Amino acid sequence: MSMPAFAHRGILLICVLLAAIVAMPTSRGDSGSPPEAAAKTELTADIVSERRAAVQNELAAARAALAKLPEGQQQEAGLWLTQETALLERIESVFAEDLRTLQHAADLAAEAATVEQRLKNRRPADEYLPLPHNLQQLDQLYAERDYLDEAIATLKEDVSNAAEALQEARDVREDRDRERRTAREALGTARDPVKAQRQLRIAELESRLAQETVQLRETALRTLRFQQSLLGPKSELLRPNLEWLRANVVITDEDVAAVRATREKRLADVEAALIAARADAEKTSLAVVQIERRPPSEVSVEELSSRRADRQLASRVVAVLTAERDYLKERETVAQLRRRVLNGSALSTEMRNWEAENRVRLERLERDRLLQRAELTKTRRELQDLQARVTGTNGNAISPGPWVSERMQRLAAWHALNSSERAEVQGLKAERLRLKEELAGHVGSISVDEVVELAKRSVIAGWDYEVFSVQDQPVRVKTVLAVIAIVFSGHWLCRRLSELAAAVVFRRLGMNTGRRAAWQTLSFYGLFSIVVLAALGMFHLSLTQFSVVSGALAVGLGFGSQNLLSNFISGVILLIERPVSKGDVIELDGQQVTVEKLGPRSTIVRSRDNIHMIVPNSRLLEQSVVNWTLTDDIVRRKIAVGVAYGSPTRQVDKILREVLASVERVCPQPAPSVTFVDFGADALVFEALFYCEVDDRVEVETELRHRINEAFVRAGIVMAFPQRDMHLDTSRPLQIEVLHPELRSEPKRK
Template identity: 30%
Template sequence: MLRTIRPLILIALLLATPVLAQPEQNSKPAAEEISAQSVNARLTKARALTVRSETWLSTAEPAQLAGLRQQLALSRKLEVAYRGQLTALNRNEALRQDLALQQSILAGDFRRQLPQPPYNLSEYDRLLDELDAGTQQQKTARTALAIETSAIDENLALIARLKQELRALKDAGSATESVELSLELAEANLARHKLVKANAQLELELAETKSELATRKLDWARERLAYDAADLNAQLRNLADRRAALLSQQEALSESLARLENEWRPVQQQLEAGGQDALLAEALLKEFEFKRQARQKQLEQIESRLQFLNQIELIWQHRYALLKQRPPLATLQQWIKEQAVLVSSLDRQFELVLSEQKALQPQMASLSQDLNLANQSGAVKTHRENALMALNEQINRGIEYLTALKATQTLAQRYGAELSSERKHLRPGDVLAQGWAFARKIWQTELWVIDDHPVTVSKVIIALIILVVGTIFAKRLLLRVIKRLESSTGMSKNSISIVSNAVYYFTLLVVVLFTLKTVRIPLTAFTFLGGALAIGVGFGAQNLLSNFISGFIIMMEQPIRIGDQVEVDGKVGVIKEIGARCTRVQTFENIDILVPNSVFLEKSIVNRSKADKLYRAKIAVGVAYGSDTRLVESLLNQIAREHSQVLRDPEPFVLFQAFGASTLDFELFVWLKLDDVGKVPSELRHRINEVFAEHGVEIAFNQLDVHLKG
């Protein structure tokens, strides 16, 4: 059994050996697998095949033409693929040499490639250009790597499909020449893509090495930058020369555009009169439109470039100012804002010009198609060629303008980076200045605008401070006025209250007017508030305003006065203070009640002090059934007359009011002074109880008699 299995195992190992060895071969770099000599040999064969195909095609039968043409196309493509391999191999060798050179420079002393310090901004910008170029080359190399990787995958899939197709044809005994040639082309393209991918990897390494070298040079030069008046003046002279050249171009273009308009008027009149060939008229119109469009657009671009030159001049002056002496923080922040606005404007302009350039491409294609039309006269063709030239000129000027915009963008971005770097290095005084600037910004923040008069945070705070101080002053003035009037005049308390309130509110009015004057808000600014104020009063402030107005009416008409004894909602008290919004009433229980002023005008109020100072008190007494009613009446009159504080005029009197459920009800009426209302009725009740007890008169209470029937 073992002898039978051993030969089978050996055969399986022999068959598996090529498969296992294949990954090792594919793992080698493409540049090492392919040599220029082998590629040249394949190219010679492909060229010979192309020559044979061209010869056979000239003498072939009609039935063979299709196959020969396909073979010729494939052989030509195969030539292109092998030539691409040769180009990639040559490029690979050059890249390796460049990479080795750059790595040796990076490993050595890079400073030998730089001039002696100090450095000016022009030399610094040259180093920045090197870094930007290296960064852009890295992006391009990574993009190429991604593209070639995708192309390699596609060719591998194509090769697998062609091999499968070739095996099927061989099994069927069919012709395989075309598929074999296609397979050779796919394998040649695969090898070319591998070579190009290897070159892209070398280009990426070369770009990274250059970027690293440029970064080291920049770091070295940045620490040794110095103010260079000669370089600044050279840059300014260069800008002045460019400005003069642009102004000259602008003048020439303006004259050219004017001449074009003058030349077009008679042609336009002829076209309007008719009689012209339709194609000729259309060609003339397009020529004029494209020429005018090109000149107008170029004029706009020149005007824009002149504006950007002014910005570039400021940028160079500011950049050297940063080197010479650091500006104040406020100036630095202002430059940062201006730089941000400039970059935003440049970005928008760049996007606009790009979109305009894209829009010109369909017009270019349409004009090119018109030129290739048959049956057109020489004049029509000439006008179309002129229109195409004008469009080409506009495209070229647009590209030139984009280049200028990109250069300005780069300079502005470098300027912004320098400003940001300078802002990070704050000095101790800068922190305070920055805090002060922030506080000033908040202080001057505009909250709203009234009749073109801004109301800022500062005005609101100042107004509040003046109002608070003014209110405190008004209250102190009020107290001094009250004391002065009470001590030096014989005015009543009510008159003193009226005068003091008038002084207080007049002082508040003066404070408000002074506040508005101080914060520079005129009274006319509040005229527009009339409608809004009316609505606010109607809905939210009507009660407050009603009480306020009622307070002034009470002070003027004086239906009540300080010291008056009033009865409000069943509660009796003495008026202690009449304010603008409410009146303070103190009850006999020494409780203060704040009554809205409108209550005294809208409701029925009992003012016991309005007519005179007398008050009729009523004392109710109930005696038991069976008591002598005449005796009770006589005793009550006697008690009233004996009390010293009961007035004799009007005389007291007694009324037998009713036969109650359990008592005979009497009422004693006496007249008292208002000041005695609180205590005299109580003393009278004590006396009634004593006298009734002496005379055997029983003061009854509620009782219930129950009679039971047997």
């Protein structure tokens, strides 16, 4: 084997031996070693008491030695004895705490035995729970259940903290053991053996204190874990009883009256306190006013600030008492809801509504609780700061005048009031949590009647839902639907009433068709305007509100809707002046049309070819329009008749007059006439002039032409037609040439 390999293995062997020596436990016979053997032994109250007694003896001896020290040696030796005494006192306190922890563990062991016995001999809830099975007993079980739930969460955190504390204690023990071993090693080489011995004594006591602290932390951790293990069985025993009692609770009038009397007494106390707080707030405000009226030289800035703070605090006291009164009333309401849920008199629909409302209130109570905690912290800090200023511990002392003591009293009372309010909030929150749990157990499937009731309430809720508001007045869904119904039904009714008025009233007044149509439209507009105003009244709108924006509205409409407004206003003018009415025959663009409808924006006309045209109303006013039936529906028509030259003209005139008189639809007045108007190129031209209704003009003209032709045939009068006379020059023979077809395209040149 080579030398480097041998040296390497030798180094490894030395390292292993050193590690074994370091890991080897210290000799039990060493007087300075801690009692580690005892640490591995299970502690009992007797062992801890013996150790405590031994420490107390050591403590008494140290105190006696400190008292017997000569005056010259008190400065140096007394310092060491004082440190030793302090360490022994701390060790003694650790033993005392250890005894309390062991006693707690013993109590838990007894409780565990009881719980185990109850689990083995479990009885039904109706036999285990004492009578009466009322609401107070149910609340007591709720409180026990809440305590167990809270304890589970708290002990989980406590166990975690205890484990961390144990680890810290073990780390400290290692440090103190290291210091003890170092002090023991330094004793053999010390130049001052007395001082080294004293340092070793202090190091041993600190190591002993660390060891006892580790034992205390271990005992505490075992106790907490043991206590934590009991919570599950306790909850297992409690919950069946709670479920049974919640389903079989008996609520009597006596119990309700007793609880109500207690709450009414509490409410009366709060009302009395509220009256006193209001009086105190007024008194405090007057005091501040009096101080403010003093000359500036007589007023202390701190006193004025304190008095103003008192005034603000007095107002807040009134607000807190008012809130506390409301909490009490709310608790009574919650109690009534709980009674209805528990006795089964509440419908599922009601309980669903209560569940939603209860959820909102729980969130609000949680916010109130956080605000109260912040207020308590602020008040406590202010009170402590004021006490420190009075005592001068913060270096900024103030004179303890009457306003200072009064301020401290107010802060203390305010702190107590906040604590009371917080308790009320906690109680109300507990009541609502119980209501939430009871509602969750009863809200399930619902019957057909409850479905109908729920649908009815939903419809009513939707019917009363506020869509928007006008002048701080709500406009609900029912209002909007009512307005829509009124507008549509009013439109239909106004249309029917205007038609009825045109058919009955206006006809009896002797109005023609056009006037009846115009008045029918105007009456419709008037009636519908009343309907619209009534609808606006349901929206809480008035005409004065429209006058505010009428100017801006007119400008906007003037620029954006010029043609629309022009046609609308023209339609109104047409209805009022009636230059054109329904049924009139007018002439537009060279053709005769009949007016069928006058609308607010346009007029509908129909031509003879049954073609409907939409004419803007403004065109009927801005352009010249020929109205054939403006005053009446009688028009003059004429028929031109041409007879051959040589015909008896007077006989023709007579025949034409007889024919005009024979047609019934020709108006006798004005009388028809016949005019010999011209010697035409091909005929003698006569014109038969007559009057007829405008609607009959085409039929009358056709009938007259038939009869004129028949009369002329009977009288042998020839109707003229175009003729051409050709005159031939016969002074020389006519030249006739026959041309070849090919030569016909070109004329022969002479």
